[in-house]
Amino acid sequence: MESKKLSFKEGLADGVPIGLGYLSVSFSFGIAAVTQGVSALAATVVSMTNLTSAGQVAGLSIITAAGTLLEMALAQLIINMRYALMSLSLSQKLDTGFTTPHRFLAAFGITDEIFAVASGKPKEITPSYMYGLILLPFLCWSAGTLLGGIAGSVLPEMLRSALGIAIYGMFIAIFIPPARKSAGVLVTVIISAAMSCGLRYIPLFSHVSSGFAIIICTLAASAAGAILFPRGGQKEAEAE
């Protein structure tokens, strides 16, 4: 058993598959942004400063609907709240070299995928490894957004409108496989989607903006999932 600490290079290598995956998702985010009237440059700045998919798409809809900043802050808080749990979990297995300044910096790059890879490592996480792991996904996420934004601006209308569905295709690909395996995930998605439709189509709720709709659906459906389908000891087993 080697006792060498995790290196920057090792992080870079682990980041390659994540980066490749991010290219396509951010590309479709770029297209979605320009389709909704947000410039490619603004979309790229959003990607460079947020590095998250769901929160950015929700943010986009709040910007185009001219929502309030409070709505934006709440939506980001709730949609990205899962990162707090991931940060918390990851903070338990950091190398002693992970000083507070490093924590401030590396925290920026905690995403679903980066967390999953880092927490799956059998060794303690060093700052170098973490930066290596974050670098390529960050570059790919930013570049993909810019390319998508540019492509979205120059493609003919019919092609662009067909590409507008890409990001939803990815969302579907993310939640359907786990929903098949877990009744809790399935029910959570169904409740959330049903509520989302209700808020959109029932005239009584016509004043609820898209950002708040996502907040309400997320809180209610996640709570319902946690109450109806508690996950027992699974989580602990996973975290080890």
Place this chain on the structure above:
Amino acid sequence: MTTSIVAYIGVMAGVTYLVRMLPFVIFRKKIKSRFVKDFLYYVPYAVLGAMTIPAAFYSTGNVASASVGIAAAVLLALKNKGLLAVAAAACIAAFAAELLMKFLLV
């Protein structure tokens, strides 16, 4: 529209960073509450459900072509195809549906 794009992006980035940073820097204990853990586990799926439905049906500017695209995506996702394959299938199916409709309606 009075709120500037810079303000929106600033709030987005600030909140997202704080959510990631605060637990990473401050807290050193594990979450004990099972409910909170389970709740957080389900959050991404709830977000995706609410964001996808019904918005996906309006994503191409035409409910019919979007429905075809969604059907294609669901079909491939059920077969556990990757993100890129599912997204591409949704686009191609939606595009084909739009071509077909244009053809029939002319």
